[in-house]
Amino acid sequence: MECMESRIGLKEEYTRFVGRKLLFLAAISLCIIAVAGVSATLGSANLSVSEVYSAILARAFSGYFETTWFADTIVWGLRLHRILMGVVAGAGLGIAGAVMQGILKNPLASPFTLGISSAASFGAALAIILGAGFAGGEYLIIGNAFVFTLLATFAVYGLARYKGITPETMILAGIAIMYFFSAMTSFLQYVGRAEQVQEVVFWMMGSLGRSSWEKVYASAIMVLICLPYLILKSWDINAIGAGDETAKSLGVNVERIRVLSMVFASLITASVICFTGTIGFIGLVAPHMTRMVIGGDHRFLLPGSALMGALILLAADTLARTVLAPVILPVGIMTSFLGVPFFVYLFLKRRKEFW
Amino acid sequence: MVKITIQNVSFSYGSNLILNDLNLVVGDSEILGLVGPNGSGKTTLIKCIDRILKPRGSILLDGKDLTLMSRGEIAREIGYVPQSGSGAMGTTVFETILMGRRPHISWRVSDRDLDIVTEVIELLHLEDLAMREFGQLSGGQRQKVLIARALAQEPSVLLLDEPTSNLDMKHQLEVMEIIREMVQRKKISAVMAVHDLNLAARFVDKLAVLKNGRIWAAGDASSLLTPEMLREVYSVEAVVMQLERPFVIPIRSLNGGMACE
Amino acid sequence: MIKCLAYSVLLLLIATSFCSAAEYPMTITDSAGREVTIQMPVERIIVLNSDAAEAVTILGAADKIVGISDSVKNKAYYFPALKNRQSVGKWNEPDYEMIGEIARSGDEIVPNIIVISYTYPDKPYGIVEVAKRLEPFTGITAIGLDFYKPENMTREIELLGRILGKEAEAQRFIEWYEEKQADVENAVANKNVPKVYVEWTSKGGELTTMGTGSGAAQLVSMARGYSIAKDLKDAYPKVGWEWVISKNPDVIIKRSTSTGLGWERPPSSDSVNLENTLNEVLSRSGAASVNAVKNNRVYVVNWEIMAGLDDVVGLTYLAKILHPDVNLDPESVYSEYLQFLGVKYPENRIFVYPEM
Numbered sequence: 027m028e029c030m031e032s033r034i035g036l037k038e039e040y041t042r043f044v045g046r047k048l049l050f051l052a053a054i055s056l057c058i059i060a061v062a063g064v065s066a067t068l069g070s071a072n073l074s075v076s077e078v079y080s081a082i083l084a085r086a087f088s089g090y091f092e093t094t095w096f097a098d099t100i101v102w103g104l105r106l107h108r109i110l111m112g113v114v115a116g117a118g119l120g121i122a123g124a125v126m127q128g129i130l131k132n133p134l135a136s137p138f139t140l141g142i143s144s145a146a147s148f149g150a151a152l153a154i155i156l157g158a159g160f161a162g163g164e165y166l167i168i169g170n171a172f173v174f175t176l177l178a179t180f181a182v183y184g185l186a187r188y189k190g191i192t193p194e195t196m197i198l199a200g201i202a203i204m205y206f207f208s209a210m211t212s213f214l215q216y217v218g219r220a221e222q223v224q225e226v227v228f229w230m231m232g233s234l235g236r237s238s239w240e241k242v243y244a245s246a247i248m249v250l251i252c253l254p255y256l257i258l259k260s261w262d263i264n265a266i267g268a269g270d271e272t273a274k275s276l277g278v279n280v281e282r283i284r285v286l287s288m289v290f291a292s293l294i295t296a297s298v299i300c301f302t303g304t305i306g307f308i309g310l311v312a313p314h315m316t317r318m319v320i321g322g323d324h325r326f327l328l329p330g331s332a333l334m335g336a337l338i339l340l341a342a343d344t345l346a347r348t349v350l351a352p353v354i355l356p357v358g359i360m361t362s363f364l365g366v367p368f369f370v371y372l373f374l375k376r377r378k379e380f381w
Numbered sequence: 382m383v384k385i386t387i388q389n390v391s392f393s394y395g396s397n398l399i400l401n402d403l404n405l406v407v408g409d410s411e412i413l414g415l416v417g418p419n420g421s422g423k424t425t426l427i428k429c430i431d432r433i434l435k436p437r438g439s440i441l442l443d444g445k446d447l448t449l450m451s452r453g454e455i456a457r458e459i460g461y462v463p464q465s466g467s468g469a470m471g472t473t474v475f476e477t478i479l480m481g482r483r484p485h486i487s488w489r490v491s492d493r494d495l496d497i498v499t500e501v502i503e504l505l506h507l508e509d510l511a512m513r514e515f516g517q518l519s520g521g522q523r524q525k526v527l528i529a530r531a532l533a534q535e536p537s538v539l540l541l542d543e544p545t546s547n548l549d550m551k552h553q554l555e556v557m558e559i560i561r562e563m564v565q566r567k568k569i570s571a572v573m574a575v576h577d578l579n580l581a582a583r584f585v586d587k588l589a590v591l592k593n594g595r596i597w598a599a600g601d602a603s604s605l606l607t608p609e610m611l612r613e614v615y616s617v618e619a620v621v622m623q624l625e626r627p628f629v630i631p632i633r634s635l636n637g638g639m640a641c642e
Numbered sequence: 643m644i645k646c647l648a649y650s651v652l653l654l655l656i657a658t659s660f661c662s663a664a665e666y667p668m669t670i671t672d673s674a675g676r677e678v679t680i681q682m683p684v685e686r687i688i689v690l691n692s693d694a695a696e697a698v699t700i701l702g703a704a705d706k707i708v709g710i711s712d713s714v715k716n717k718a719y720y721f722p723a724l725k726n727r728q729s730v731g732k733w734n735e736p737d738y739e740m741i742g743e744i745a746r747s748g749d750e751i752v753p754n755i756i757v758i759s760y761t762y763p764d765k766p767y768g769i770v771e772v773a774k775r776l777e778p779f780t781g782i783t784a785i786g787l788d789f790y791k792p793e794n795m796t797r798e799i800e801l802l803g804r805i806l807g808k809e810a811e812a813q814r815f816i817e818w819y820e821e822k823q824a825d826v827e828n829a830v831a832n833k834n835v836p837k838v839y840v841e842w843t844s845k846g847g848e849l850t851t852m853g854t855g856s857g858a859a860q861l862v863s864m865a866r867g868y869s870i871a872k873d874l875k876d877a878y879p880k881v882g883w884e885w886v887i888s889k890n891p892d893v894i895i896k897r898s899t900s901t902g903l904g905w906e907r908p909p910s911s912d913s914v915n916l917e918n919t920l921n922e923v924l925s926r927s928g929a930a931s932v933n934a935v936k937n938n939r940v941y942v943v944n945w946e947i948m949a950g951l952d953d954v955v956g957l958t959y960l961a962k963i964l965h966p967d968v969n970l971d972p973e974s975v976y977s978e979y980l981q982f983l984g985v986k987y988p989e990n991r992i993f994v995y996p997e998m
Contacts, residue, residue: 036499036511040475043512070740094749096742103778104739133470157764220850220878225765228734235735236766261483267470268480271463274433276534277456277484322471325488352730352737353712 047320047330054333058340062109065344070352071100082106108347111237111245111301112340116308118249118298120335122291123309124316124328125256128263129284130193137295137309140182140196140288141203142175146299148207148214149174151226155218167229168300175296178203183285191281192270196288231356232305234343241301248297252290253332259283260324267322307361308335311369318372338365382409383444384538384570385430390438392422392429399425400436401594407538407587412564412571414585414602416578418615421591423574424464427540430572431461442538456484460531462524464542474518474526475511478502481533501529505559521552525559532563539564541573545580553577557584582606582626590614603627670801673794674761674769674786681753681783684806688741690733690772692717693789693950694758695724697799700815700951700982701808708755709744711736719903720983733759734767742779751781756805761786790949792860795819799951815951815982822954822975823864826961829968830866836892836964838867839934842878843897844922849886853879857949858895865960867893887928893964894934896923896942904944904991916942916995939963944993952979959994966998 067078077094081101084093122137130139137143149170153159159170185199186192215223256263262283265273273280299305312335313327320326342360349355385407392400400422407413415423429436432447432455440447442458450458460481472480478501482494502511505525510518515526524544531539541560545553561584564571575581581588582602589599592614598605606627611619616635622628668680688709689695695714698707704723711733718725728744731737745751757776762768769786776782785805787798796816803812840858842850852858853874862869870889871879898919905912919942929935941963948956958972977987 036475036502036508037495039512040479040495043473043475070737071743096746096749096751099778100739100742104742131470216880219876221762221765228766233735258488261480261486261488264472264476265480265483267472268477269463271428271433272461274452275431275456275459275461275463275540276480277451277453279452317471321473321476323476347737352740353732354735354737 044326047323047326050320051326051330051333054330054337058113058333058337061337061341061344062113065109065340066101066105068344068348069100069105071096071104073097073100078105107239107242108234108237108343109340110242111234112343113336114242114245114249115234115298115302115305116312116336116339117332118245118294118335119305119309119339120312120316120331120333121249121253121256121328122295123311123335124313124324124331125263125287125291126309127313128324128327129266129287130197131267132193132197133314134310135197136306137291138304138306140200140292141178141207142292142295143299143304143306144204144207144211145174145178146171146296146304147226147230148211150229150303151211151214151218154225154229155214155222171300172296174207175292175299178207179289179292183288191284196284229303232299232303232358234302234339234357235354236301236303245297245301249294252294255290256287257325257328259287260328263287263324263328264322267324305339305358305361307358307365308339311365312338315365315369315372338368383407384409384411384442385572386439386441386444387426387430388439388441390426390429390436390440392425392434392436399594400429402438403594403596405589405596405599407570407572409570410564410568411587412560412573412585414581414588415572415574415591416576416581416588417591417597421614422594423591424542425594426591427461427542427572427574430538431455431459431540433461453484456534458536459538459540460534460536462527462531462539462541462544464546470516472515473512474507474515475502477515477526478507478529478533481530484534497535498533501532504532504563505529521548521556524548524552524556528556528559528563532567537569539569539571539573541571543574543576546576553580560584578606578629582628668804670785670805672761672769672786672801673788673798674763676769676773676786678783678785680756680805681781684754684756685752686745686755687806688730688744688755688757689714690730690736690757690759691787691789692733694787694802695721696951696983697787697789697802698758698806699723699984701799701803701806701811703806703808704984706806709741716901720985722985736772738775738779741776741782745779745782751779753781753783755781756783756785758785758787761788789951790857792857792953795951818978818982819951819954822958822978826865826954826957826970829970830961830965833866833965833968835866835868837870837889837933838862838893838895838964839870839886839889839891840895841897841923849881849883850878851881853877857953861948861953861957861960862895862964865957865964867960867964883926883928887932890931890933892933892937892939894923894932894940895960895963896920896940897945897948898942899945902991903946903985903988904993905995907990907992907997913995920995942995947976947993952976955979962998963994 066082067075077097078101080091081093081097084091085102119137126135126137126139127133150167153167153170159166160173181203182196182199185202186195189195215226262278265276265278266280266283270280313331316327316330316334320330338361342364343357345364346355346357346360383406387403387405390400390403403426415426417423425434428434430440447455475498478498479490482498486494502508505528507525507529510522518526528544544556544560548556557580560571573585585602587599588602588605590597590605590610597614603626606621606629608619608621611617611629612635618632618635620630620632622630666680666682670678672678685706686708687698687706689698689707690711692713695710698704699721707724707727709730710724710727711730713733714721714724715729730740741757745755757772759769759772769784773784776784787802788794789798799812799816803809840852840862842852851871853871853876856877859869859871870891896919905916920940923929923940924935934940947959955972955976958970958975961968962970962972980987
C-alpha cells in the first residue's frame with residue numbers, strides 16, 4: 027500500500043516535471059508572439075498600432091478590415107518578413123547549436139564549431155572579391171555561402187571518418203577546416219580591393235536587413251525539412267550524452283546518428299546564414315539558457331532552444347532597428363547586449379551542474 | 382540452462398591482440414565473475430558481449446548468434462553498466478534511469494515505462510534522489526543509478542564493468558548485494574568484471590580468470606583462488622585462507638617489483 | 643511585340659526631342675546605365691550619397707532636400723543648411739521605412755521625390771539594390787549618381803541640372819570647374835615632371851597607394867606629376883616601403899582626414915598630430931635616401947578636397963605642391979568653391995601640411 031503510494035508519487039512528480047517543461051515552451055512561444063506583435067508596430071514609419079494590425083488582418087480577412095496602401099506596404103513589404111526571418115533564423119541557429127552541443131558532448135560547441143561560419147564567409151568572400159561561385163546574379167553570394175558550408179561539413183566528416191566519428195575527431199577536424207577557410211578568406215581579403223573587403227566584413231557581421239519573403243520561405247522550408255529528423259532522434263541524442271558506449275548498449279547507432287545530426291544541423295545553419303551572414307552567439311547560448319531552465323532532455327531541449335533562439339534574435343533585431351533609429355545597428359551587437367546579461371543571470375542564479 | 386555461449390572469440394585493436402580464442406558459458410541466473418590483472422581483457426570481453434566491440438568468433442544468446450540481432454534487439458536483452466558512467470548534461474536521476482527504456486520506446490513515454498522506472502527506483506531505494514541532478518551525486522549513488530538504468534532495460538543479461546571500483550567499503554557491499562538480489566529476483570544472468578578477489582569469492586557463482594587475453598581457468602572460486610594462480614596470473618605472492626570461502630591475503634609482488642632481492 | 647517596340651521608339655524620340663524643354667514624364671539614363679523615368683518635376687530629394695548632396699547644394703536646390711544619410715550629416719561643415727534635415731540612417735544601410743514615411747502624404751506618395759545613391763554595381767548598397775528595396779513605394783524614383791569620378795563629373799552635373807530643372811546653374815558650375823582646370827593646365831605646362839608617391843593608408847605598416855583608375859592618380863597626372871604607381875592596376879594597390887624607396891619619388895603625398903573643414907593652423911593640437919604623421923613617414927628606415935625626404939617635399943593633404951566636386955581645389959593644391967613656383971592661388975579657388983555651397987572660407991584653417 028505504502029509502496030503503491032510512493033510509486034504514484036514519483037510518477038506524478040515526473041509528470042509535473044514534464045509539465046513544467048511544456049509550460050516553459052508555451053511561455054516562450056507566447057513571448058515570441060508578444061515580441062513579434064510589438065515589433066510589428068515599431069519602426070520609423072508613423073503608423074499607429076491599430077493601423078498596423080488592420081494592415082495585417084486585412085490580408086487575412088479581406089473585407090472585414092480596411093487598410094491603407096502605405097500601411098500595407100510598410101507592414102507586409104518591410105516589417106513582417108524581417109520579423110519572420112528573425113524567428114526562423116533564431117530558431118534554426120538555436121536548434122543547430124543544441125544538436126551540436128549534444129552530439130559533440132561539448133558545451134562550447136555551436137553551429138559554427140565545425141568551421142561552418144568560416145566556410146560560409148569564404149564562400150561569400152569568393153563571390154564578392156573574385157565574383158566566382160556556384161550561382162549567378164544576386165544568388166552568387168547566397169549560393170556560395172550555402173555550398174561552402176556543406177563542403178566544410180563533408181570535409182569534417184571525411185577527415186573524422188578516418189579516425190572514427192567521435193566528438194574529439196570531429197572537433198579537431200572542424201578546427202582544421204576552420205583555419206583553412208579563415209586563411210583562404212584572409213588571403214582573399216588581402217588581394218581584394220578596399221571596398222570589397224569592406225563588403226566582406228559587412229557580410230560577416232550578419233544582418234536581417236537583407237530579408238525578403240522569398241528568403242523567409244526558403245529558410246523556413248529548409249529548417250522544417252530538417253527539424254523532424256532531429257526531434258525524432260532526441261532520445262538517441264540524449265543517450266549519446268551519457269557516453270558513446272552507453273548509447274550503443276542502449277541500441278543507438280551512434281556514428282550514424284552523429285553524422286546525420288551533424289549534416290542536418292549544418293544544413294539548417296547553412297540555409298539561415300546564407301541569407302543573413304554569420305550571426306554568432308545565439309547558437310552557442312540559446313541551448314545553454316534553455317538547458318538551465320528545463321534540463322538536458324533533448325525532446326524538450328531542441329524545441330526549447332529553437333524557441334529561445336527565435337526570441338533572442340527577434341528581440342535583438344527589434345531593438346537594433348529602433349534604439350538609434352533611423353540608424354540600424356548590426357544585430358550581432360544587440361544579441362550580445364541582450365543575451366549576455368540574461369545568460370549571466372541564469373548562470374549565477376542556478377548553481378547546479380549542467381555539464 | 383545455458384544463457385550465453387562464447388565460442389572462439391578473439392578481438393584485436395589493430396595488430397594488438399586483446400582477446401585470444403576465448404570459450405566460456407554463462408548459465409541462467411548465474412553471476413560470472415571475470416578476474417585477472419589490468420589489461421588481461423576483462424573490459425574488452427564485456428564490451429564484446431554487448432557488441433559495443435565486434436569480435437571474431439561467435440557469441441550466442443539463448444542459442445542465437447548476436448550478429449544476427451539488431452542493436453535494438455540486443456539492447457532489449459542485455460543491460461550494460463559502464464565502469465564510470467556520466468549522465469547526460471543537465472539530466473535528473475529519474476531521466477537517467479528512464480533512458481534505460483530507450484530500446485523499448487520510439488518517442489513517447491508510456492505509463493508502463495514510468496511504472497518500470499519507478500519500480501526500479503524503489504528496488505534500489507533511490508526515491509530521495511529521483512529528482513536530483515545526476516551530476517550532483519556521489520560515486521556510490523551514481524553507480525546505483527547506472528545499475529538502475531540497466532535494470533530499467535528489463536534485460537535478461539546484465540553486464541557490469543568493475544561496479545565497485547572507486548567505492549568505499551559500505552558501498553562496495555551494498556552494490557554487490559543489490560546485484561546479487563536482482564539476479565535472483567529477476568532471474569537474470571550477470572557477467573561482472575571484478576578486481577577485488579575476496580569480493581568476487583563472496584558474490585559470484587563462477588569465476589573466469591583471464592591472463593593476456595586468454596582464459597587461464599574457469600570454475601568455482603574455491604578451486605581457482607590458490608597461491609599458485611596468484612603467482613602465475615598476478616605475479617603476487619599471497620596466502621589463501623580456506624574459510625567458508627577462500628580469502629586472499631597478498632604478501633608481496635614478484636619479479637619486476639621494487640622488492641627484488 | 644512590334645507595336646510595343648514602335649511605342650518605345652516613339653517614346654524615346656519624344657523623350658530626346660523634348661528633353662531641353664523638361665517635358666514630363668522625363669526619361670534619363672543614370673550613371674549605372676539604368677533607364678529611369680521621372681513622372682513630374684522633382685520637388686523633394688533624399689540623398690544617401692554625400693557627394694551628391696554637394697552637387698544638389700551647388701545647383702541651388704538644397705531647399706528640396708528632405709532626407710539625408712549619416713555621411714551627409716557628418717559633413718555639417720559643408721552643409722550648414724541641411725543640419726536639421728531628417729536622417730534616414732547609414733548611407734550603406736538606410737532605413738527604408740523612414741524614406742517611405744518622409745515620402746508619403748497621407749496614403750500616397752506624390753511622385754515628385756527622388757532618392758540619390760552611389761551606383762556601386764553589384765554591391766548591397768549600390769543603386770540597383772536601393773531601387774529594389776524602394777520598389778514597394780511606387781512614386782519614389784531611385785537614381786544612381788556618383789560625383790566622385792572625374793571622368794563622369796561633367797555629364798553627371800548636367801544630368802542633375804536637367805533632373806532638377808537647374809540647367810543654367812549646372813552650366814555655370816561646369817564652366818567654373820573647367821576654367822579652374824584649365825588654369826592649372828596652363829600653369830604647369832612645360833614644367834619638369836616630378837615622380838610622386840601617393841600614400842592612401844599605412845595602417846599597421848601595410849602601405850596602400852593609389853593606382854591607375856583612382857581619382858588621385860588622374861589628379862597627379864593633370865598636375866603634371868608622374869605617379870610611381872601608374873602601372874599598378876588596382877585602385878588601392880598594396881605596396882612595400884622598399885618598393886617606394888626603389889622608385890625614389892620626388893614628392894610624397896600622404897592622405898589624411900579631419901572631422902571639420904581642414905585643420906587648425908599651427909600651433910594647435912591638429913598640427914601636433916600632423917607633425918606626428920609626417921614624422922612617421924620621415925623616420926621609416928631608408929627614408930633619408932629618398933629625394934622627397936632629402937628635399938623636404940613630404941606633404942600631408944586633407945583628402946576632402948581630393949575627391950568629389952571639389953577635386954579641382956585639390957588639383958590646384960597639388961599643382962602648387964608639385965611645382966612650387968607656379969602662379970596659382972589654391973585658397974582663392976577653394977574660397978570660390980565654398981561660395982557655391984554657401985559656406986565662408988574659414989580663417990586659420992589649412993589643408994596641406996606643412997604649409998607652402
